[in-house]
Amino acid sequence: MILKKTFILVSVSSCFALYFGQEKTIDTVYVFDNQMKKVKLFHSLNTLSPADIQKNSSNLSEVLRFQSSVYIKENGRGAVSSPSFRGTTAQHTAFVWNGININSQFLGQGDINNIALFGYDQVEIKAGGGSVIYGSGAIGGSIHLNNDLSFNQGFKGLFNSEVASFGTYNNFLKASYSNDRFSFKASGNYSISENDYEVPEKKYINRNGKFYNTTFNIGAAYKIAKNQTISWQSQFYDATQNYRILEENGNRTSYEAQTFRSLVSWDIDKSKFSNSLKAAYTEDNFQYFGVYNAPFTSGGINKNYIFKNDFNYFIIPKLNINVIGEFQQNQAEGLGTSELRNASRNVGSAAGLLRYFATSNLRFEAGIKQNFVEDISSPLLYSFSGKWKANNWYQVNLNLSKNFRFPSFNDLYWEPGGNLDLKPETSAQADLNQEFSVLGFKLSLTPYYIKIDNMIRWLPTAMGYWAAFNTEKVESYGLESQLSYEKSFNQNHSVKLIAGYVYTKSVDLETQKQLMYVPLHKFSSNIDYQYKFLRVFAQGMFNGLTYTTSDESRKYAIYPYFIMNAGLSATVLKKYTLGFKVNNITDTVYETVEYYPLPKRNYSINATINF
Secondary structure, three states, X not given: OXXXXXXXXXXXXXXXXXXXXXXXXXXXXXXXXXXXXXHOOOXXXXXXXXXXXXXXXXXXXXXXXXXXXXXXXXOXXXXXXXXXXXXXXXXXXXXXXXXXXXXXXXXXOOXXXXXXXXXXXXXXXXXXXXXHHHOOOOOOEEEEEEOEEEOOOEEEEEEEEEEEOOOEEEEEEEEEEEOOOEEEEEEEEEXXXXXXXXXXXXXEEOOOOOEEEEEEEXXXXXXXXXXXXXXXXXXXXXXXXXXXXXXXXXXXXXXXXXXXXXXXXXXXXXXXXXXXXXXXXXXXXXXXXXXXXXOOOEEEEEXXXXXXXXXXXXXXXXXXXXXXXXXXXEEEEEEEOOOOOOEEEEEEEEEEEEEEEEEOOXXXXXXXXXXXXXXXXXXXXXXXXXXXXXXXXXXXXXXXXXEEEOOOHHHHHOOOOOOOOOOOEEEEEEEEEEEEEEOOEEEEEEEEEEEEEOOEEEEEOOOOOEEEEEOOOEEEEXXXXXXXXXXXXXXXXXXXXXXXXXXXXXXXXXXXXXXXXXXXXXXXXXXXXXXXXXXXXXXXXXXXXXXXXXXXXXXXOEOOEEEEEEEEEEEEOOOEEEEEEEEOXXXXXXXXXXXXXXXXXXXXXXXXXXX
């Protein structure tokens, strides 16, 4: 793009970025989550490519554990897993698939190890509240699973196969074709693991730990006119997890999950305005088998019908208004011995955002949103962001927001214990991101503060069962920091470094105690080095003291540990890559949930063919 003094904004489909230059339509890539392009103007994101994901190919838990600031609680490798973002709980993290919130309507959260790992073009991690755009649960942060489609790229394909310790096999195939008007992409993944690792120091054997899953993604886009695109993206996921047993002849239990997601979008993009109309259907089914080789004991079906319209208009080149309307119908049914029967609700929302670009280095965004949740009184939400690039080496970004989570179906309708009088959880929060750039290094420092009211907890009652109540007020504050460096030398050498440190203090204001499974300190680092056809990477993660009880008992706490992974790969003829990885090089005994150690040193070999 030729730079000029004329001020102008590139349109939304052109990445909605601010430039000093002439307008130019960039239609090479169609992104399904059009809001992410706007979010990047005001918020820092951690973006992981498919190559980054491949470094931790066991599951999404491993990816987030080593490549983000999120703390992951995993009940053994491949089993039930949940995130803790900025000292909040799993219900305060929103999982977003191509712009659609996919948290379970039963639990109000996502089980990380029952979310597909492969088939995305980017995984993006956003810390901080985002309920104005991404809805219920986006309090601590959000994890975005994004797909895109390119035009004018012809045919491309990739096949990757991996063999790893504990009887693990992982195969992934992706193919795409596009011309100037049509784009198509499909991918499939099959993973299986006997998962029979041992940790002698803990007298732990992961008996009955087998898991396997299959994923199929398909997407297409067609330009029906110069400024109009019709697109479609779908995902099919099928998985089984076996749950660990203590004795060889113990009763073998398991959990099966099936997910279907489909999204259709009609996008209009012109110089002054754009509009994205989306219709989506998502379905999550699960079955729990309490007895081996017998019919399922309990289960559930969750269906969601979603309609969303995103209208964007430039009043003047410096002033932009964005109006988002959404309607959902959520349906759920418990099966077998499940204590939740038929439940449904209608959920609507209207949001407005105003963005002002004072100069190329100074911009502001203010948002407001009202939710309409059937039979639940919803608060008015707001957000404000300001970003200022003071000079070439310093920029600062302020974010303020009010966010919320409405009760899940289990919170409301589980019998016994559901509570129809529950209020939504609300949070007020602020963070101040400062970024320093010197000699190719970038240092980011972000102090933050979150206060959550009406937190929903399940507590024992005098009648002998547990029930849902609005109880706690929680205060979370701390510091996120990241140092990055990237440089190429003589076209033969390149190096990339990312290191992050997080301090998190998350306190129940009634007891003044740290919340369970919130480490005070976490450090992670990733370094990549490439020389011609050889590439080496190394990862390190330090996890600080983590309490597993509400009284801060050190007897039952998880004590600090350090884990290191490394890998080496070689590419021949630009098409064929062979790689080798060692996980937990230090052979550390560690766990993220008490009594569930994760594997000691283990290995994998992988091969990739590009065609």
